[in-house]
Amino acid sequence: MLNVKLPGLDMKNPVMPASGCFAFGKEYGDLFDLNLLGAIAIKSATKEARFGNPTPRVAETSAGMLNAIGLQNPGVEHILDHELKDLEGIDTPILANIAGRQVDDYVYTAEKMSQSDRVNALELNISCPNVKEGGITFGTVPEIAARLTEKVKAVSEVPVYVKLSPNVTDIVEMAKAVEEAGADGLSMINTLMGMRIDLKTQKPILANKMGGLSGPAIKPVAIRMIYEVSQKVNIPIIGMGGIQNADDVIEFFLAGASAVAVGTANFVDPFCCPNIIKELPEKLKQMNVDHIDELRGRSWGRC
Amino acid sequence: MINEKMLITKNTCIAPNIYEMTVQGDLVDLVLEPGQFVHIKVTEGPLPLLRRPISIASVDKSTKELTLIYRVDGVGTKTLSLSSQGDRVEILGPLGHGFPLDVINQGETAVLVGGGIGVPPLYELSKSLSKKGIKVIHVLGFRTLEDAFYQKQFEELGQTVIVTDDGSSEFKGTVIDALQLLNLNYQVMYACGPTPMLAAIENGYSDKPLYLSLEQRMGCAVGACMACVCHTVDEDDEKGYRKVCSDGPVFKSGEVKLSC
Numbered sequence: 001m002l003n004v005k006l007p008g009l010d011m012k013n014p015v016m017p018a019s020g021c022f023a024f025g026k027e028y029g030d031l032f033d034l035n036l037l038g039a040i041a042i043k044s045a046t047k048e049a050r051f052g053n054p055t056p057r058v059a060e061t062s063a064g065m066l067n068a069i070g071l072q073n074p075g076v077e078h079i080l081d082h083e084l085k086d087l088e089g090i091d092t093p094i095l096a097n098i099a100g101r102q103v104d105d106y107v108y109t110a111e112k113m114s115q116s117d118r119v120n121a122l123e124l125n126i127s128c129p130n131v132k133e134g135g136i137t138f139g140t141v142p143e144i145a146a147r148l149t150e151k152v153k154a155v156s157e158v159p160v161y162v163k164l165s166p167n168v169t170d171i172v173e174m175a176k177a178v179e180e181a182g183a184d185g186l187s188m189i190n191t192l193m194g195m196r197i198d199l200k201t202q203k204p205i206l207a208n209k210m211g212g213l214s215g216p217a218i219k220p221v222a223i224r225m226i227y228e229v230s231q232k233v234n235i236p237i238i239g240m241g242g243i244q245n246a247d248d249v250i251e252f253f254l255a256g257a258s259a260v261a262v263g264t265a266n267f268v269d270p271f272c273c274p275n276i277i278k279e280l281p282e283k284l285k286q287m288n289v290d291h292i293d294e295l296r297g298r299s300w301g302r303c
Numbered sequence: 304m305i306n307e308k309m310l311i312t313k314n315t316c317i318a319p320n321i322y323e324m325t326v327q328g329d330l331v332d333l334v335l336e337p338g339q340f341v342h343i344k345v346t347e348g349p350l351p352l353l354r355r356p357i358s359i360a361s362v363d364k365s366t367k368e369l370t371l372i373y374r375v376d377g378v379g380t381k382t383l384s385l386s387s388q389g390d391r392v393e394i395l396g397p398l399g400h401g402f403p404l405d406v407i408n409q410g411e412t413a414v415l416v417g418g419g420i421g422v423p424p425l426y427e428l429s430k431s432l433s434k435k436g437i438k439v440i441h442v443l444g445f446r447t448l449e450d451a452f453y454q455k456q457f458e459e460l461g462q463t464v465i466v467t468d469d470g471s472s473e474f475k476g477t478v479i480d481a482l483q484l485l486n487l488n489y490q491v492m493y494a495c496g497p498t499p500m501l502a503a504i505e506n507g508y509s510d511k512p513l514y515l516s517l518e519q520r521m522g523c524a525v526g527a528c529m530a531c532v533c534h535t536v537d538e539d540d541e542k543g544y545r546k547v548c549s550d551g552p553v554f555k556s557g558e559v560k561l562s563c
Binding site: 022 | 533
């Protein structure tokens, strides 16, 4: 009643940890069996190794958190040779997130990553606000996002999901642009840009000043955007943004998601993914639903 | 490491804004060394959302109790201070790598230097060292004598010098001033406190083995979120960084840059 099939991702249940919140699985693999998960979205890979931003990199907010880690990762080659090797013993599909500063970086990383036997699909992180092309970000201009998607699709040997930024005026326009460019699916939403200022120092708390807001505080934004986009595109959506329990997963399906990712909640409870997966069947029974797929888009009907 | 709803057996104020809490449960059996910490969910709801990392001040395996000493400094620790004996609180732990005990031999002397809320983990360390037959000397810094805590407990284990900013204790100044004046004969030094204090100690006392316990804002506390990283001193180090939560919080002097 929980298995879902998305491009490249044949999942025994619809729950995966979100990219950036689970590293490359090893730490959580010491706590529970990673085979329990529907899939694993691994941390962003870039062409070169990156140390990331200075600390503090996280700050708490009401029902949420801000982060500005800065895409710290050991680079795509290292990930292929080490981090992915560590995941060879498990059969859970891997969604490999990739990021870059310019189109060539994405293309390089996508090509390398997609050639790995262990990678089942790619997730393009287009929310990185630091790019060459006239200072415009990949995540906010539909034409640029579409062109990037096309170039990555041209080299990728596995399906490509585009992770959309919520920091846009028209999320539907973005979604349609990358769908037309060949995206096999969407991940939404990435974090919302936010900031906190310390009253004692009167300075921003994050060393990077601004960061991405995640956690239950952003769930209504995610639900709204998925509700809007899922009715306008024909590709599946991996929904994320503040999911903490089985009820939240069901709400994302009702909005139109085909699978979900759990991010910040892993920090609150490292066992939350397996716990949610365990809770879901009982929730579905209570709703008289035989398969979770039946819930997808149920909220769309007219009032 | 386990996540357990531990029973609060005590939660009392022992100095201004400083609380001593004891919690009971199976997690206690897993504590390996002094200097490890736990990650506490202070409330079931989303306010505050994240856990709070708190160092372990003392371990009693016979009663299955941990003592945690924390300073009320924000909404999380404020909430924790309001919980009562008999309540249960969700605790993940034990976490991190603590102070090494095998770097010093019976009959030798260790100096333990603490500043403010960095003092608590030194208590379990001092107990463990004493049990091994190591002479312990404590140099503990506080703002004022009123802010000081556990003076008696430390005195029972060895010489204890309380240093205060305002001179309300026997010694006015910083722990660095005290170390200079005392000119102690010792084999290994351990320190926990604010980063500027650790940096000053590293600057003056790296000629003998020195171990520092770092503090950093954390997300997951299990090594996954990369919130609490710091650079290695060795620029040729393969990774170039260490995670305070899972590689630390205790590092040998010279391993990581303290400016993080």
